[in-house]
Amino acid sequence: MSEKYYFYPRWIRVWHTLNAILCLMLIVSGISLQYSDTDAPVINFQAAIGIHNFAGVALTFNYMIFFVGNLLTENGRNYLMRRKGLRDRLWKQLRYYAYGFFRGEKAPFPVGKERKFNPLQQISYVIVMYAAIPLLFLTGWALLFPEFILKKFLGFSGIFLSAQLHIAMGFLVSVFLVIHLYVSTMGRTPLSNFRSMIDGWQEAH
Amino acid sequence: MKLKTGPGYLILLLLVPLLFLYAFNLPVVQEADDPQELIVKGAENNPFSEENETCLRCHGEQKYELTDPVTGMVVRRPMSGSYYIDRDVFYQSVHWSFACLDCHLADYGEYPHALSLRFEPPYNCLDCHGYDETYARYKFEDIETEHLKSAHYTQTNGEFSCWNCHNPHSYQVLAREGKDIFEVVRNSNNMCLVCHGDPFKFGLVSDIEPTEIISTHNWLPNQRLHFKAVRCIDCHTEINDSLLVSHNMRPAEEAVKGCVSCHSSNSILMGTLYKYEAKESRREYGFVNSAIIRNNSYVIGANRSKLMNYGSLLIFGLTLGAVLVHTFFRIRFSKKHHNE
Ligand code: HEM
Numbered sequence: 001m002s003e004k005y006y007f008y009p010r011w012i013r014v015w016h017t018l019n020a021i022l023c024l025m026l027i028v029s030g031i032s033l034q035y036s037d038t039d040a041p042v043i044n045f046q047a048a049i050g051i052h053n054f055a056g057v058a059l060t061f062n063y064m065i066f067f068v069g070n071l072l073t074e075n076g077r078n079y080l081m082r083r084k085g086l087r088d089r090l091w092k093q094l095r096y097y098a099y100g101f102f103r104g105e106k107a108p109f110p111v112g113k114e115r116k117f118n119p120l121q122q123i124s125y126v127i128v129m130y131a132a133i134p135l136l137f138l139t140g141w142a143l144l145f146p147e148f149i150l151k152k153f154l155g156f157s158g159i160f161l162s163a164q165l166h167i168a169m170g171f172l173v174s175v176f177l178v179i180h181l182y183v184s185t186m187g188r189t190p191l192s193n194f195r196s197m198i199d200g201w202q203e204a205h
Numbered sequence: 206m207k208l209k210t211g212p213g214y215l216i217l218l219l220l221v222p223l224l225f226l227y228a229f230n231l232p233v234v235q236e237a238d239d240p241q242e243l244i245v246k247g248a249e250n251n252p253f254s255e256e257n258e259t260c261l262r263c264h265g266e267q268k269y270e271l272t273d274p275v276t277g278m279v280v281r282r283p284m285s286g287s288y289y290i291d292r293d294v295f296y297q298s299v300h301w302s303f304a305c306l307d308c309h310l311a312d313y314g315e316y317p318h319a320l321s322l323r324f325e326p327p328y329n330c331l332d333c334h335g336y337d338e339t340y341a342r343y344k345f346e347d348i349e350t351e352h353l354k355s356a357h358y359t360q361t362n363g364e365f366s367c368w369n370c371h372n373p374h375s376y377q378v379l380a381r382e383g384k385d386i387f388e389v390v391r392n393s394n395n396m397c398l399v400c401h402g403d404p405f406k407f408g409l410v411s412d413i414e415p416t417e418i419i420s421t422h423n424w425l426p427n428q429r430l431h432f433k434a435v436r437c438i439d440c441h442t443e444i445n446d447s448l449l450v451s452h453n454m455r456p457a458e459e460a461v462k463g464c465v466s467c468h469s470s471n472s473i474l475m476g477t478l479y480k481y482e483a484k485e486s487r488r489e490y491g492f493v494n495s496a497i498i499r500n501n502s503y504v505i506g507a508n509r510s511k512l513m514n515y516g517s518l519l520i521f522g523l524t525l526g527a528v529l530v531h532t533f534f535r536i537r538f539s540k541k542h543h544n545e
Pocket residue numbers: 007008012016019020021023024075078121125128129173177180181184193194195197
């Protein structure tokens with residue numbers, strides 16, 4: 001029996017559950033809006049607008065839990081990256097996922113008290129949580145209140161540019177989600193990481 | 206702050222591919238490509254402008270002077286708003302080069318205007334424009350056919366004429382001139398709102414009370430933005446492929462209500478509001494319905510970057526592929542480990 005760590009305190013689990021539900025709602029309704037079609041509607045356009053607006057606003061408030069929580073608690077430390085040797089560490093982890101993992105090698109950055117995320121997890125969480133999601137809800141709010149957007153920028157309308165940025169970030173988060181879900185199945189057993197997101201405890205692997 | 210090293214340059218990193226995308230789609234500065242003959246409008250270029258002053262000294266002023274021919278006494282009387290004509294607006298309108306007397310009988314030169322003049326029916330657009338090569342591209346004849354079928358015409362027993370929308374002293378061509386789309390929308394919608402928003406003017410053609418436009422359109426979210434970005438006629442007329450501006454105003458029940466009519470890649474706006482641009486635009490920016498973007502609008506669902514579409518499909522496919530391959534090896538190797 002390996003060691004157990006209490007990785008996910010209640011506030012993280014609450015935040016993360018809400019976050020996951022809202023993100024899924026946003027992705028599905030967002031795709032439905034972007035690819036809205038007269039013949040094959042994924043969701044009725046008006047309903048999709050309603051869902052998307054509601055979930056976007058809720059996500060923004062939920063994000064504040066994450067942001068403030070990480071400022072106030074130790075958990076924020078997990079999101080600090082050292083630049084030195086970053087590339088080597090990322091490469092090592094990537095090599096492990098692509099090769100060593102199958103050979104039954106030991107993980108190069110085993111999780112433990114000092115380290116909750118491996119370097120790849122860390123960089124993807126930082127990009128998504130501190131760049132993509134903030135950009136998403138900022139541009140989202142801007143589209144909700146377009147009268148505050150710059151009228152023109154580089155010859156394009158501000159609304160248009162905000163929308164493109166919004167779509168690009170939404171896509172990035174969707175890709176992240178696929179990888180995130182998959183990598184989460186690479187715990188001790190395929191389901192163990194999901195269990196830890198429910199009860200908070202994770203076993204070392 | 207805690208994130209000393211991370212996010213700053215990461216955000217930059219994220220913006221690079223975006224800038225690349227924009228650079229790809231950046232419009233080249235548009236040179237004026239319409240060879241339209243340069244007509245300079247304005248009173249100074251109208252040979253009749255002096256003659257017109259015989260009318261405009263009264264009709265172009267808020268107050269006009271009347272002189273008693275016997276006593277020589279002068280009084281100043283207000284000119285009623287509906288008889289007032291703004292010189293600047295008139296000399297910029299389509300009929301800027303006209304003398305008042307081209308359309309009005311010469312007897313109007315005298316005041317008080319004779320009673321018999323009031324019984325003269327005004328010209329129709331078709332009297333001058335019908336079957337005339339010069340104006341063939343406007344298709345006046347087809348427009349009239351459409352107008353005669355419209356709810357305006359039928360619900361007012363034929364009292365509704367072209368002049369009710371096309372003010373004889375101010376109408377300017379809008380959509381065809383390729384003007385800023387928001388200006389086109391504002392001016393086109395004003396053609397409707399001056400009447401639908403004014404019970405007095407409405408009462409001139411109907412006995413019923415006009416309804417409140419804002420509240421009858423409350424179902425439309427972001428109503429202010431929509432009314433700035435689409436014309437009333439885009440929802441209220443039946444599309445006619447051969448006309449640039451459809452004129453068959455349908456009863457309210459038949460109006461466009463479904464969002465996807467506009468918010469989709471086969472947006473009706475390409476056949477209505479953006480028709481002129483869609484025909485004229487020679488440059489593609491790699492966007493579906495790029496004419497909308499040229500006009501500084503963005504219509505959810507109707508504007509998709511083809512590059513981004515294919516790019517995202519590719520990236521998504523690669524991601525899923527990687528996941529599948531990885532799963533495959535996981536299953537294979539875990540069997541192997543077990544067998545060992
Ligand atoms: C796009 C929406 C999502 C985002 C942005 C996101 C983000 C995150 C972040 C930042 C963490 C680390 C939390 C911490 O301890 O500080 C995490 C962990 C986790 N998430 Fe998500 N998540 C999302 C959706 C989901 C979904 C839909 C599921 C499963 C149904 C899921 C399952 C997990 C699991 C099992 C962990 C723990 C494994 C690990 O430490 O990597 N996530 N997620």
